[in-house]
Amino acid sequence: MLRARPGAGDPAALLGAIADFTAVDPQQVIPFSILGGRADIGIMALGPDLDALDRLGKAVLAGPVEPVGSFVSLTERSEYTTTEEEERARLEAAGEPEVEARLAAWRERTAAYVDARLHPRLPRRRVIAFYPMSKRRDPGANWYALPFEERILQLITGSTGLDDWEWGVTLLADDPAAIKEIVYEMRFDEVSALYALFGPFWVGLVMEPEEALARAGLLRPPG
Amino acid sequence: MLRARPGAGDPAALLGAIADFTAVDPQQVIPFSILGGRADIGIMALGPDLDALDRLGKAVLAGPVEPVGSFVSLTERSEYTTTEEEERARLEAAGEPEVEARLAAWRERTAAYVDARLHPRLPRRRVIAFYPMSKRRDPGANWYALPFEERILQLITGSTGLDDWEWGVTLLADDPAAIKEIVYEMRFDEVSALYALFGPFWVGLVMEPEEALARAGLLRPPG
């Protein structure tokens, strides 16, 4: 989360650093224009190489911006994944036919789910929201999971020992009201209401980095 | 909520951005001069287009000001709206005559109330106060509601997932003592006293943007 500081650095260097980073597969960047006055521009970067991420972060800060918030985390498996043995027992107890075929399908679904959590490829949506949280004891367990829900996408990453918060939650949607509703619902979830501690909430409009910089007065609008 | 930074930007650009925004129906802006030294100028902007709101916010910050507080929220229906079935049951239980006519009047009143909440057209009053809050479980339910109270107008908007607070409360009145009294009363409301968590309170004098800028030393006084 960055504050624009016109004249305090070179916007082209910032844009170049983002372009260089995203040129390497599977590294991704989601730039956004932050709603409200707490910051101007947000940049979410994902990739397996910590060193490349550190270089990108430092290169961005060499641009005409000043940091006002940041978050470091790692993707992780959910702690609440059922094992194959548990699934088999469940199927047998329910008297389901074709247990082996069902288990094969379950393995495929689970592998896709775990892979999506560990190596997320985030689609482009209109709105992005982010907040860190702590003390939640069942992240993602009985709530909306990536990527089976269509209206909203959620990515949970772990940051215990790396940041002041234990998890980071990223939400992607086309409709900001969907984000408001889903987080509101979660607040009434018994476990969250009792244990969760929420950090700052950020929300922004996803756009090309050039457009985000132009809107913040750091570039002439593309035209 | 903005701090004046004379010389750090162009006041005409700021005024032009406000004028352009309010030229589009139904977009509104309420500018105010903030009382006390925590900020100088406040700008409340309303409209259905997030993109236009983001552009306005960025254009304002390109002016001779610095942000010291902000709030992002969406208008919403109250959660505590009676359904038509509930109202019919209530009327019948009370043995009221002309149930259908009364229900028609009720529908009209409710539609006006919901429309005023979702698409507010705020009138000009002398004083504006704003504060965010969280954990209140019955916003607007058993308290003063917009627009049926004459002495003070209240607008509640939702910000769960979009801001650090769950609701924003805007109060408009001609007499600042009315604002003090109404918020004081609410503090003794049993539910609020137990559950509500209040954010920073801001209060200001509503005036034309040129006058607010002039008073903060950013323009020569109009004359």
Place this chain on the structure above:
Amino acid sequence: MLRARPGAGDPAALLGAIADFTAVDPQQVIPFSILGGRADIGIMALGPDLDALDRLGKAVLAGPVEPVGSFVSLTERSEYTTTEEEERARLEAAGEPEVEARLAAWRERTAAYVDARLHPRLPRRRVIAFYPMSKRRDPGANWYALPFEERILQLITGSTGLDDWEWGVTLLADDPAAIKEIVYEMRFDEVSALYALFGPFWVGLVMEPEEALARAGLLRPPG
């Protein structure tokens, strides 16, 4: 509460704004040099005209100073004023003679007390202390009241809905130890100890505005 910023504005404009404000009856200003390094100069302004107070505040900030704290409040009647009926009942129950004459004296005392609370004319003392507080349920009820105590003067103003705190407490005394003792005593008051939440404490030496500015390096010492 202001931090000195030598060269960042015109001290004469600041002094002129104070002089203009205090030239209008009953507007008052108490300037003070703040003890400790959290701020340099404090300015307490009182008057019935919010617009004049806002103009003074903005004019002060156009001087070579920067705000580091502020407080907005309104004078108010105590909530704990006995009614005439209660006083009559008390006198009669106590078997006091000349009830009507005593009630007349009571009316006069009460009117003077209420007037002093609503329209305070603060005397010049050597030391001023100020702190905001919240959640105190009996402000001024069973404690020292203005203006019947000689050694220390106290003014309580209300700020619910106007500031983050519910009340502001101003203490005026010649001896700083008297301030320390009275606040310490209050802390052991059962109600305060349980319910009161105290904001930042400020203490300063009352002096002419020229002297306060000179001491903070904003003017040559008068001589």
Place this chain on the structure above:
Amino acid sequence: MLRARPGAGDPAALLGAIADFTAVDPQQVIPFSILGGRADIGIMALGPDLDALDRLGKAVLAGPVEPVGSFVSLTERSEYTTTEEEERARLEAAGEPEVEARLAAWRERTAAYVDARLHPRLPRRRVIAFYPMSKRRDPGANWYALPFEERILQLITGSTGLDDWEWGVTLLADDPAAIKEIVYEMRFDEVSALYALFGPFWVGLVMEPEEALARAGLLRPPG
């Protein structure tokens, strides 16, 4: 507690103000180089004249420094001093011989103790630590007292109503480990563990003001 701002003021003026202040008996200053990066230089000033202390504080801030912390307090008698009657009763109950002679010695010890608390003359030690605290109900009662303990010296001053904290604790020692041990022990004291609320801890190396400024890059090292 000051941050060095090379070039932002005149170091000679700062040093001159300290020299002028300490030239007046019994005014004292203990300058120190603060360990860790939260501040660079600390200045503890003691004296009976609030006006002189305010002038010193303002003169120091006119130097090439910026305040990052401060504390205002008054020396005070301990609340937990035994009265002569209590001591006589204790001696008689214990069947001690020569009660009058013992009481005379007690009077002398107590007078010296009270005088040391009210009019402290702090010796030079290698390390100084300071922290404010609140809600402690027996300051100095059953803990190390000034000046009867050799390894470490403690001064407790009162700040209720003058600062955000109720007491300030200054520790002087040659060995920083002694400070760590004594504060650690106190944390296990039942009363402190339950009731005490501690403010920021500061620790520094006591040295001449010229050396502290030189080390912080504000003067060429003396040589």
Place this chain on the structure above:
Amino acid sequence: MLRARPGAGDPAALLGAIADFTAVDPQQVIPFSILGGRADIGIMALGPDLDALDRLGKAVLAGPVEPVGSFVSLTERSEYTTTEEEERARLEAAGEPEVEARLAAWRERTAAYVDARLHPRLPRRRVIAFYPMSKRRDPGANWYALPFEERILQLITGSTGLDDWEWGVTLLADDPAAIKEIVYEMRFDEVSALYALFGPFWVGLVMEPEEALARAGLLRPPG
């Protein structure tokens, strides 16, 4: 923890101060590039000479950097070291043969452990994490201890009375996921979950000081 301020000081002086400090045995410095935008460069310095540490800290701050966090502490023995008598009793109670030989080995192990805690020589690992904590009543007692665990190294130092926190925890590992896992596990430890209060978490990539400065835009990359 430092923020880069290009042009605000001489990077060569900063590098020289580090080189001078580490030239003296057993003084050590671990420089790192901080992940996330809260700071750019971290410097952990260890040594027995407080004065040399203070000089290093001040010299670093004379470079093109600004402090955004710091921590002061002393190495210490664990409070939970078994005494020789306890170990002998344990061996005898267990009916172990060759009690004396086992005790000799125990003495050697314990001496090495205490020495590693009091005079740590930290090895170079890829990732460093640091966080302060308070109120933990058994630091290092039933958790991973330095230097018997291979995958991750932990150093606990004491700061009661010297810093706002009671302990500092430094973790060194090649894999950041190992740090996340070990801190996550600790959170479920019953004692930590109930009593521990954690300060800010910092994580960085260990590298030569020249590389850390170059990456933060303070030096041309070495090449």
